[in-house]
C-alpha cells in the first residue's frame with residue numbers, strides 16, 4: 001500500500017513561504033545598531049532580492065514598544081523587553097516580496113540565537129534571546145499591522161525594482 005508522506009511544514013505554517021506578494025516589518029533592535037550590524041543585516045534582505053519600501057533610524061517611544069509587543073504583555077520578561085527595545089535607536093524597515101514574511105523569519109533564525117542555525121542572522125551574529133538583534137513579522141497580517149504602526153503616511157515609497165524579472169519568472 002502507498003505510504004502517505006507527512007509534510008512536516010504543515011505544523012509550522014509560518015515557515016511555509018507563500019507565492020503571494022506580502023510585506024514584512026523588519027526591525028534592527030538597539031543591540032544591532034550599537035554593534036554596527038545595520039549594513040550587514042540590511043544586506044541579507046537586499047541580496048535575497050526583496051524590495052525595501054521604508055527605512056528609518058528611530059528612537060522608539062515606550063508606548064509604541066508596548067503596542068508592538070502587546071501579545072507578550074503577560075510574560076515575565078515583558079518589562080525587560082520594553083526597556084531593551086527603547087534603550088537606543090532602532091532601524092525600522094518595510095520589505096516587500098513574494099513569500100517575504102516566512103522567508104524573512106528563516107533568514108532571521110530561531111528566537112534563541114544559540115538555537116538558530118548558522119547562516120541565519122541570529123545564528124551568525126547573536127548569543128541571547130534578550131539580545132537577538134532583529135525582529136521580523138510572524139504573519140502577513142502582522143506585517144501589515146506592524147508597518148502601519150511604525151511608519152507614518154508618506155514614509156513608504158512605491159518604486160519599480162529593475163531586477164524584478166531576474167528574480168521572479
Ligand code: ADP
Nearest residue numbers: 072077081110111129130131132134135136138
Ligand atoms: P520572535 O522575535 O522570534 O518572533 P517572540 O515573538 O516569541 O520571538 O518574542 C519577541 C521578542 O521578545 C524576542 O525576539 C525577544 O527579543 C524577546 N523574548 C522572547 N522570549 C524571551 C525570553 N524568554 N527572555 C527575554 N526576552 C525574550
